Amino acid sequence: MYKIRKAEKLAENIFLMDVEAPRIAKSCEPGQFLIVKMDEKGERIPLTICDYHREDGTVTIVFQIVGASTKKMAELQAGDSFRDVIGPLGQASEFIHEPAAELKEKKYLFVAGGVGTAPVYPQVKWMKENGIAVDVIVGAKTKDLLILEDEMRAVAGNLYITTDDGSYERKGMVTEVIKDLVQNQGKHYDQVVAIGPMIMMKFVCLLTKELGLPTIVSLNPIMVDGTGMCGACRVTVGDQVKFACVDGPEFDGHLVNFDEAMKRQTIYKTQEGRAMLKLQEGDTHHGGCGHCGGDE
Amino acid sequence: MGDVLKKVPVREQDAKVRATNFEEVCYGYNQEEAMEEAARCINCKNAKCITGCPVAINIPGFIHEVKEGNIEEAYKVIGKSSALPAVCGRVCPQESQCEGVCIRGIKGEPVSIGKLERFVADWAREHGISPEKPASTNGKKVAVIGSGPAGLTCAGDLAKMGYEVTIFEALHEPGGVLVYGIPEFRLPKKGVVAPEIENVKKLGVKIETNVVIGKSVTIDELLNDEGFDAVFIGSGAGLPKFMGIPGENANGVFSANEYLTRSNLMKAFDENYDTPIMIGKKVAVVGGGNVAMDAARTALRLGAEVHIVYRRSEAELPARVEEVHHAKQEGIIFDLLTNPLEILVDDNGWVRGMSCIKMELGEPDESGRRRPVEIKGSEFEIELDTVIMSLGTSPNPLISSTTKGLETNRRKCIVAQEENGATTKEGVYAGGDAVTGAATVILAMGAGKSAAQGIDEFLNGK
Numbered sequence: 001m002y003k004i005r006k007a008e009k010l011a012e013n014i015f016l017m018d019v020e021a022p023r024i025a026k027s028c029e030p031g032q033f034l035i036v037k038m039d040e041k042g043e044r045i046p047l048t049i050c051d052y053h054r055e056d057g058t059v060t061i062v063f064q065i066v067g068a069s070t071k072k073m074a075e076l077q078a079g080d081s082f083r084d085v086i087g088p089l090g091q092a093s094e095f096i097h098e099p100a101a102e103l104k105e106k107k108y109l110f111v112a113g114g115v116g117t118a119p120v121y122p123q124v125k126w127m128k129e130n131g132i133a134v135d136v137i138v139g140a141k142t143k144d145l146l147i148l149e150d151e152m153r154a155v156a157g158n159l160y161i162t163t164d165d166g167s168y169e170r171k172g173m174v175t176e177v178i179k180d181l182v183q184n185q186g187k188h189y190d191q192v193v194a195i196g197p198m199i200m201m202k203f204v205c206l207l208t209k210e211l212g213l214p215t216i217v218s219l220n221p222i223m224v225d226g227t228g229m230c231g232a233c234r235v236t237v238g239d240q241v242k243f244a245c246v247d248g249p250e251f252d253g254h255l256v257n258f259d260e261a262m263k264r265q266t267i268y269k270t271q272e273g274r275a276m277l278k279l280q281e282g283d284t285h286h287g288g289c290g291h292c293g294g295d296e
Numbered sequence: 297m298g299d300v301l302k303k304v305p306v307r308e309q310d311a312k313v314r315a316t317n318f319e320e321v322c323y324g325y326n327q328e329e330a331m332e333e334a335a336r337c338i339n340c341k342n343a344k345c346i347t348g349c350p351v352a353i354n355i356p357g358f359i360h361e362v363k364e365g366n367i368e369e370a371y372k373v374i375g376k377s378s379a380l381p382a383v384c385g386r387v388c389p390q391e392s393q394c395e396g397v398c399i400r401g402i403k404g405e406p407v408s409i410g411k412l413e414r415f416v417a418d419w420a421r422e423h424g425i426s427p428e429k430p431a432s433t434n435g436k437k438v439a440v441i442g443s444g445p446a447g448l449t450c451a452g453d454l455a456k457m458g459y460e461v462t463i464f465e466a467l468h469e470p471g472g473v474l475v476y477g478i479p480e481f482r483l484p485k486k487g488v489v490a491p492e493i494e495n496v497k498k499l500g501v502k503i504e505t506n507v508v509i510g511k512s513v514t515i516d517e518l519l520n521d522e523g524f525d526a527v528f529i530g531s532g533a534g535l536p537k538f539m540g541i542p543g544e545n546a547n548g549v550f551s552a553n554e555y556l557t558r559s560n561l562m563k564a565f566d567e568n569y570d571t572p573i574m575i576g577k578k579v580a581v582v583g584g585g586n587v588a589m590d591a592a593r594t595a596l597r598l599g600a601e602v603h604i605v606y607r608r609s610e611a612e613l614p615a616r617v618e619e620v621h622h623a624k625q626e627g628i629i630f631d632l633l634t635n636p637l638e639i640l641v642d643d644n645g646w647v648r649g650m651s652c653i654k655m656e657l658g659e660p661d662e663s664g665r666r667r668p669v670e671i672k673g674s675e676f677e678i679e680l681d682t683v684i685m686s687l688g689t690s691p692n693p694l695i696s697s698t699t700k701g702l703e704t705n706r707r708k709c710i711v712a713q714e715e716n717g718a719t720t721k722e723g724v725y726a727g728g729d730a731v732t733g734a735a736t737v738i739l740a741m742g743a744g745k746s747a748a749q750g751i752d753e754f755l756n757g758k
């Protein structure tokens with residue numbers, strides 16, 4: 001059992017938890033993920049490792065409610081436990097292997113969208129710990145959905161926040177901020193790292209390709225084992241099929257087939273929808289509505 | 297008394313009924329039937345059957361005890377050579393092993409060795425008979441990676457010799473393929489696999505799940521920081537292959553590993569569990585091995601019409617005869633001498649069919665089987681919504697790529713000596729599918745046994 005030390009609501013439908021997982025805390029690096037399984041009947045849910053405390057033996061996860069399993073997870077409190085936590089999985093971000101001197105010469109831009117702020121955070125933090133100040137763009141739908149602002153501010157060089165509705169700081173998409181920085185403010189970047197919803201990463205990549213900025217993205221396809229055993233997570237990168245859980249999750253964004261990846265994310269849409277309805281309606285739902293399949 | 301040339305028939309669940317559930321297909325013998333079948337064994341002096349068994353179970357020895365009704369004695373005889381008899385009795389390819397060379401088989405049907413072994417193991421479990429924990433340990437620690445048949449056997453044998461053994465398993469349940477691959481209807485998890493794992497634990501073996509060696513901790517760290525004196529790698533061959541044909545990433549194309557893992561390990565067939573599985577209307581399973589049969593029969597039980605698409609003919613099907621027979625009884629359709637060319641995809645990215653070509657058998661290839669060759673102009677399409685690729689698996693490079701000095705061959709298999717499992721790295725042993733590539737439960741067990749011997753010799757010499 002893996003005890004939850006802290007459970008906190010960051011924003012509507014977004015939660016942070018510190019979980020005891022000493023082996024993972026000891027060996028994980030930025031860019032890696034873990035898998036949690038709530039209980040006997042639960043799914044294996046992949047989540048990025050958003051922070052880690054090696055001495056404490058804890059790791060931090062941040063997740064958003066998008067379906068039945070994350071909804072159940074959100075009900076867990078400090079003191080509760082996950083039945084299983086597996087990891088760290090996937091490859092660490094490439095930059096941690098680069099010689100410090102070379103890395104210091106490079107200009108990095110991190111672009112985070114929505115809950116993508118959480119996986120970007122440990123990377124920016126790592127940079128800061130290694131004496132590198134990087135630019136960070138964080139995009140959120142609206143002010144209330146912005147997460148980890150103070151944490152990010154503490155580790156970023158320049159932080160640019162934008163909201164779709166203009167309720168806080170800039171108004172507009174992250175792509176507009178990239179354009180502004182590069183085209184109007186004359187900034188140059190050797191490497192962009194973009195993490196967020198698949199559609200956001202796709203549009204960032206279309207733009208950065210045009211601007212000639214190498215871009216790394218972190219993919220979140222459907223996974224089961226997370227160790228290379230099932231192939232559910234396969235994505236097309238260039239002319240190769242890769243397993244995101246072992247070859248990634250980070251890839252050269254200019255080579256990723258996003259359209260295929262987005263289609264593959266919807267494989268279980270119908271069943272996921274049913275599971276959510278069942279959860280929402282609980283015992284009061286006995287089918288017959290003709291929509292959810294509960295009467296099948 | 298029945299016909300002495302024939303096996304005492306075994307009771308099975310009716311094919312029509314079982315095609316809709318996940319209960320075990322075969323009921324096995326009761327004691328009366330087992331004793332009658334045991335009487336068919338002529339207790340050969342030069343018992344061929346033993347040479348056909350990879351772990352050399354004293355087959356006439358245990359069968360004799362069954363004939364006399366001494367089932368506990370029979371269990372002890374088997375226990376000297378095999379740690380997982382309830383599993384092997386169910387899933388060994390007996391027809392090409394022990395039973396394949398049984399003298400009785402020359403004139404009639406061989407003795408039903410597998411079913412007798414299964415009966416003995418089930419009887420022992422039902423009567424609460426299990427191995428005993430050794431009185432004391434020798435203070436030496438061995439790490440075993442992977443909890444499949446190779447790892448369980450190696451761990452069990454080492455524990456019996458007095459070692460302190462910890463198994464590290466990447467998944468959340470121990471058992472390897474026995475748990476994630478082979479379906480419930482062939483090998484019940486709670487009823488059969490779990491008790492066999494409990495038996496290994498009763499010997500004092502610790503099992504730590506959720507540890508991915510090479511990620512959570514490396515082999516070098518186990519040896520240098522965690523105080524292990526030796527390591528056994530039994531990590532299997534879990535990496536699925538795909539064909540590389542167009543359309544293979546469409547929604548509705550799965551590896552057999554994914555499909556089976558969802559159903560077996562995650563219990564997606566049971567709606568009380570949260571993991572989803574695609575319930576196809578018309579499913580093609582590409583391949584002809586045990587894994588293909590298991591995937592096909594799982595899809596059938598979930599409610600689909602299922603076709604096995606295999607490029608050679610029935611005689612070359614690598615699956616066990618019994619499984620092919622059961623699959624046919626249940627209504628799986630065999631599209632033999634057929635090879636997929638492309639998976640056809642609709643506008644939304646979903647499988648809508650598969651274009652295939654007819655094959656004929658030509659000259660024999662390296663494997664001695666006649667090579668299938670395409671018949672020109674015989675292309676045709678089948679309509680489908682699901683395709684399950686079952687083309688074999690290879691060892692996962694997670695461990696070899698994170699362990700210095702551990703050599704692999706060109707098939708990515710870990711190089712290890714057959715007699716003692718020694719790898720190219722001192723103190724590190726390996727066996728099972730990780731060394732041989734995908735093979736069988738009993739061969740993996742045999743390798744785990746040899747490696748336990750090898751590790752014991754190594755640590756005693758130290």
Ligand SMILES: Cc1cc2nc3c(=O)[nH]c(=O)nc-3n(C[C@H](O)[C@H](O)[C@H](O)COP(=O)(O)OP(=O)(O)OC[C@H]3O[C@@H](n4cnc5c(N)ncnc54)[C@H](O)[C@@H]3O)c2cc1C
Binds near residue numbers: 119
């Ligand atoms: C490497 C990786 C890192 C991730 N990191 C985070 C993170 O830090 N924070 C966060 O909120 N989410 C993260 N995700 C996504 C998260 O795993 C899914 O949101 C979650 O599994 C949804 O489960 P559900 O049952 O609540 O929703 P469902 O209704 O079942 O699914 C909603 C959508 O989530 C995706 N999904 C469903 N099941 C899986 C699965 N087993 N594996 C992957 N995706 C799935 C699908 O696109 C699906 O359509 C990550 C995914 C991956 C692969």
Ligand SMILES: Cc1cc2nc3c(=O)[nH]c(=O)nc-3n(C[C@H](O)[C@H](O)[C@H](O)COP(=O)(O)OP(=O)(O)OC[C@H]3O[C@@H](n4cnc5c(N)ncnc54)[C@H](O)[C@@H]3O)c2cc1C
Binds near residue numbers: 531532692
């Ligand atoms: C669907 C299917 C049906 C089969 N049917 C039959 C049959 O009828 N008869 C028969 O004899 N054989 C059958 N086989 C083959 C047989 O199951 C295998 O040959 C046998 O299980 C191999 O045993 P193993 O111990 O070497 O590996 P596995 O059983 O594969 O076990 C390896 C274990 O190691 C774990 N592992 C892997 N990497 C790591 C890591 N880095 N860290 C920690 N743990 C790790 C895995 O999660 C797994 O649990 C079948 C196989 C499949 C897939």
Ligand code: SF4
Binds near residue numbers: 353378384385393
């Ligand atoms: S272990 Fe397998 S090969 Fe050996 S006797 Fe039993 S069924 Fe036959």
Ligand code: SF4
Binds near residue numbers: 336339400
């Ligand atoms: S070969 Fe057949 S008949 Fe002879 S001892 Fe073995 S099982 Fe009995």
Ligand code: FES
Binds near residue numbers: 228229234245
């Ligand atoms: S999640 Fe199974 S191979 Fe990647």
Ligand SMILES: [Mg+2]
Binds near residue numbers: 043067068069272
């Ligand atoms: Mg879900």
